Amino acid sequence: MRPVRSFVLRQGRLTRGQDDALQNFWPVFGIDRGDSALDVDNLFESKxxxxxxxxxxxxxxxATMAENAPDKNFIGIEVHKPGVGRLLHLIDEKKLTNVRVMDDDAVQIIKNRIPEASLDRVQLFFPDPWHKKRHNKRRIVQDDFVSxxxxxxxxxxxxxxATDWEPYAEHMAEVMEASADFSSMADTPYSPKPEERPTTKFETRGIKLGHGVWDLLYQKQD
Incomplete structure (x- = not known):
């Protein structure tokens, strides 16, 4: 059986700048597809x-988070080539050295290439809410994914x-609260938006449509 994916691959048209960035900067900042586990600590110039x-x-x-936190390292995963090209362009424009980029299915990357207990933080901002009930199974936030x-x-x-879709926020909270591996960093499942999280394009669009925004921060138990 084919795995249920949480995304639909739409290959939008690349701008010239995005295409140039993919050609010129992927060899420097991109991590090619493969099956071998990554040595996360040695992907960057400094630990x-x-x-x-x-x-x-x-x-x-x-790119903004990486620019504001030069003492931290970031790995970004995105399946859509225009977004990958845009980030590579920003890495060059901002002269960032603390970002690496991957362009495959995030779940498969995490399963097959990210070693256990190797990350300090995982971010999932404004994923597709798959709001129709028959599509809820495609939401990335499920029990197995959280584990x-x-x-x-x-x-x-x-x-x-983070999400701007209230039913998905409720679903996220239900899944996270049911996990024995995590505890909320606030008194409720929802936390105030951290200052270090920039406002995203999807967030701005949601706010214009009258949506609320929900951040959930959970800490892994020792």
Whole structure:
């Protein structure tokens, strides 16, 4: 049986800048597809805390976080080539050295290439809510996925989720609260938006549509 995927691969048209960035900067900052486990600590010029972001979209938020935290390292995963090209362009423009990029199915990357207890933080911002009931099974936040994330985080590591779709926020909270691996970093399942999380394009669009925004920060138990 084919696995249920949480995304639909839409190969949008690349701009010239995005295409140039893919050609010129992927060999420097990209991590090619493969099956071997990554040596996470040695992907970067210096050893530091490592954050993995799943689905970085157009890359602006991730590039901003990396620019604001040069003492931390970031791995970004995104399946859509225009977003990958955009992030690579921003890495060059901002002269970032603390970002690496992957362009495959995040679940398979985490299962097959990210070693256990190797990450300090995992970010999942504004994933597709799959709001129709018949599509709810395609939501990435499910029990098995949360257990997978827990296995890749170090003790005390943080899983940070955000969504602008209230039913999905409720679903996220239900799954996270049921996990024995995590505890909320707030008195409720929802936390105030951390200052270090930039406002994303999807978040701005949701706010314009009158949506609320929910951040969930959970810490892995020792």
């Amino acid at each position: 530091a805390q490592v954050t993995l972001e799943i689905g970085f979209g157009d890359g602006v938020s991730l 997978l994330i827990a296995s890749r985080l170090k003790p005390g590591g943080v899983f940070h989720l």
